Amino acid sequence: MSAAVKPVDRRLPSDEARELLALTRDLVQREVWPRAAEDEAAGRFPREVFRTLGRAGLLSLPYDERHGGGEQPYEVYLQVLEELAAGWLAIGLGVSVHTLSCYALATFGTEEQRRRWLPGMLGGEQLGAYCLSEPQSGSDAASLRTRAEVDGEQYVISGTKAWITHGGRADFYSTMVRTGDTGPHGISCLLVPGGSEGLSAAPPERKMGMRSSPTAQMHFDGVRVDHDRLVGSEGQGFQIALSALDSGRLGIAACAIGVAQAALDLAVEYAGTRQQFGRPIADFQGLSFLLADMATQIEAGRSLYLAAARRRDDGLAFSKEAAMAKLFCTDAAMRVATDAVQVLGGYGYTQDYPAERFMREAKVLQIVEGTNQIQRLVIGRHLTGR
Missing domain, CATH: 1.20.140.10 (Butyryl-CoA Dehydrogenase, subunit A, domain 3)
Known part of the structure; x- marks a missing residue:
């Protein structure tokens, strides 16, 4: 029996949005739904599907066109996510996490930072991850312990992040670190490249579901990033x-x-x-x-x-x-x-x-x-x- 999702009757704000939803449904039927069950059972990460979606412009929908985004209303972007998740949650949630990972730079970064890094993050070939939770700080995120110490023109990051979607597979990590005292006011945000020396992933968690979407701890063992990768100001991370x-x-x-x-x-x-x-x-x-x-x-x-x-x-x-x-x-x-x-x-x-x-x-x-x-x-x- 086929369980491909039937089109939902939607009120969309523009012809462009209607075309976007039609494109999404077509991609789900051709590229997503046919492989979902087999890849989930095998625990295979469908990286090439994200590249296909990226080349179709679906990894950058709510962001500014000047930096490679689709400049779509959130109302439209979310309906695209719904269509993707109906085909395969690992894909829908993966796109949501990527969008979340781009948010800090797109919203709080300087114009120079956005000009330098955001086009690559939104261009379709890169995939992001969002690093907030830690083994001992989940709901109480303000108690995080991963620390970034200043050493000249660089930050040196040490600690462990937990429950990271795309952990070990992402091209960049929007990472919340402690640069000051305990509590929420001592937290800052750093944009960490995926290939940084000292950054490594633990074996993926063995999950009840979403087996094709890797979730792993990320270890920061003296990871160095330049000071210009600070997003916002120190203490603004929370x-x-x-x-x-x-x-x-x-x-x-x-x-x-x-x-x-x-x-x-x-x-x-x-x-x-x-x-x-x-x-x-x-x-x-x-x-x-x-x-x-x-x-x-x-x-x-x-x-x-x-x-x-x-x-x-x-x-x-x-x-x-x-x-x-x-x-x-x-x-x-x-x-x-x-x-x-x-x-x-x-x-x-x-x-x-x-x-x-x-x-x-x-x-x-x-x-x-x-x-x-x-x-x-x-x-x-x-x-x-x-």
């Missing part, structure tokens, strides 16, 4: 990190809806063809109600992340809305993927169908870029003015 995560959480929300849509499409197709008691199981009210609830959660989640994206595009505060979107969409994806397994019954529990993969993929989205417990904390603090 502000940069939080700002980046607000945008990144919208990317995770869009990816979650993509996975959920793929799971729903599979469940609807199966329910329409599986016969029991002389008729398709979709005719039974108990199952049709389950499908209806799945579809409703997806539509609600899509509306939520798009509303937050429009606030971002309009230059309005969107931190609370981003946390809400990430929370709702990823919880919805987990429910929908679990229900899809139930619709398929025993077949849903086998690797002959992608339902079990969707379920494993959905789980990680409730954890990455701030657990959903952290999202509730963020929302609550906004509501109480703290």
Whole structure:
């Protein structure tokens, strides 16, 4: 059975955006979906797929055309992510992480820094990684310990970063380091080249899902970078990190809806063809109600992340809305993927169908870029003015 995702009826702001979504769907059908299951089972990292997407302009969508970006609204970029994630989460999430990795330089870098490095980062051949978490600082990111000491015109970085998507495969690492005292005000952001001497990756984590997307610790053993690779000012790194995560959480929300849509499409197709008691199981009210609830959660989640994206595009505060979107969409994806397994019954529990993969993929989205417990904390603090 084919579970390729059906086109979603979307309201897009321009003909260019419609063409972009059509291009994305075509690439997903030709380059992404056909290899997803096999590469996931083998744990193969599809680096060449990212190059294909990059050459099509899909690795640089929300950034300035002057530096090689697509200059698309976030509303459009997120719908591209949703399409990619529906085909294969490793690709959708990988594009989201790359976009997150470019954010610090694109938003806080000097014009000279952007002119020098951003075209290469956005040009389609490079792939980025974002280094914030550490073995002992996940949700409490302000307690990070990786340190950068000044030595003449260079910083010397020592420490370990954890849970790094594209760890060991990335061409550059946007890295949060400690340059001052403890706490958030002592953190800075450095742009570290992937081939730096002293930078190495641990063996990839053995994960429940997303096996084709390498996640690894990164070891900084006296890594030297020039002072001009400081993004923003010293002590501004935590502000940069939080700002980046607000945008990144919208990317995770869009990816979650993509996975959920793929799971729903599979469940609807199966329910329409599986016969029991002389008729398709979709005719039974108990199952049709389950499908209806799945579809409703997806539509609600899509509306939520798009509303937050429009606030971002309009230059309005969107931190609370981003946390809400990430929370709702990823919880919805987990429910929908679990229900899809139930619709398929025993077949849903086998690797002959992608339902079990969707379920494993959905789980990680409730954890990455701030657990959903952290999202509730963020929302609550906004509501109480703290």
